[in-house]
Amino acid sequence: MIESHTMRRRASLSLPIIRTARGQNRDGSLTLGGLLKALGETSFGWAIVLFSLVTLLPLPPGSSLITALPLLLTTGQMALGYPSVRLPGRLSRLKIDEPGLRRTVLRLSPITRRLERILDTRYESVFLDRQPQALGIVLSAISFALFLPVPLTGWFPAISLFVFGVGLLERDGLVAGIGLCLGMMSILLTAVMISSLAAAAETLVD
Numbered sequence: 001m002i003e004s005h006t007m008r009r010r011a012s013l014s015l016p017i018i019r020t021a022r023g024q025n026r027d028g029s030l031t032l033g034g035l036l037k038a039l040g041e042t043s044f045g046w047a048i049v050l051f052s053l054v055t056l057l058p059l060p061p062g063s064s065l066i067t068a069l070p071l072l073l074t075t076g077q078m079a080l081g082y083p084s085v086r087l088p089g090r091l092s093r094l095k096i097d098e099p100g101l102r103r104t105v106l107r108l109s110p111i112t113r114r115l116e117r118i119l120d121t122r123y124e125s126v127f128l129d130r131q132p133q134a135l136g137i138v139l140s141a142i143s144f145a146l147f148l149p150v151p152l153t154g155w156f157p158a159i160s161l162f163v164f165g166v167g168l169l170e171r172d173g174l175v176a177g178i179g180l181c182l183g184m185m186s187i188l189l190t191a192v193m194i195s196s197l198a199a200a201a202e203t204l205v206d
Contacts, residue, residue, distance in 0.1 A: 013112045013166060014105050017050065025098035032070065033092025036085065044132070047074045047085045048139070048165030055146065055158045056108070057100045064154045068147035071161060075143045079136030111159065115166055115175060123173025135180075139164065142183035145190040150197070156186035 020038045024030040032054070039046040051074060055067040074085050126135075139161065146157035164179025166172075 013116060014109070017053070017105055018102055021096065021098045021101050030096050030098055031092065032094040032096055033087050035096060036087070043169065044074060044078050044085060045165050045167075045169035048161055049169065052158050052162035052165060053101060053104050053108075054096065056104050056155070056162070057097065058103075062149045064146055065149055068143055071143040072140065072147060075136050075139035077136070079133055079140050081133050108159075108162070111163070112166070115163065119166070119170045119172050119175060121171045123177070124171050126173035126176055127168065127171060138180060138183070141187060145183075145187045148190060148194070150190050150193045156189055157183060160186050 016039060017035075020035060021030055024034055024038065032050075036047055036050055039050065048071065051067075051070040055064060055071065057067070059067065070087070070091060073087070073091070077085060125131075142157045142161055146154060146161070160179050160182035162179070163182060164176050167174070167176030167179055
């Protein structure tokens with residue numbers, strides 16, 4: 001029983017994304033909107049997980065100004081009480097690099113394996129009907145920290161959003177809470193880095 005439970009959890013984290021992306025890539029139709037729709041477009045969890053993975057792709061510095069936009073949109077819609085994610089046409093048609101996405105998923109396997117071992121349906125009060133808007137506000141703040149092109153800080157909010165998204169998908173309030181805590185720490189780190197850069201700039205000007 002334990003082994004089958006673990007295998008089911010493992011499939012829910014990485015295999016659907018890899019398999020769906022591979023299939024759509026063969027058809028030449030791998031887009032952000034198409035992948036999200038195939039995974040379950042009404043789920044904010046899949047959207048947050050997928051957009052976090054896109055943000056973690058090996059991209060040039062400053063790319064978070066673009067890759068964080070879907071997360072800002074998703075978490076903003078969550079904060080406004082939308083029942084599902086609604087992507088504008090241009091963003092929905094955005095092409096995804098399938099090999100890069102697969103490498104990113106595999107690179108995160110140490111994190112996902114640890115999550116798979118502890119995932120369970122618990123503390124579902126975190127996801128009550130009145131909660132998503134409050135969660136959306138916090139997640140929007142984390143997404144904004146990711147959006148800011150501050151050196152050495154981008155990975156932390158992206159990973160925290162990924163962890164939260166997994167918790168939301170699996171209805172695991174504990175894992176979602178860990179993601180939120182990591183996100184708050186990433187906001188604090190971003191604020192410290194901005195203050196340090198501002199102080200250094202002021203010193204140079206003086």
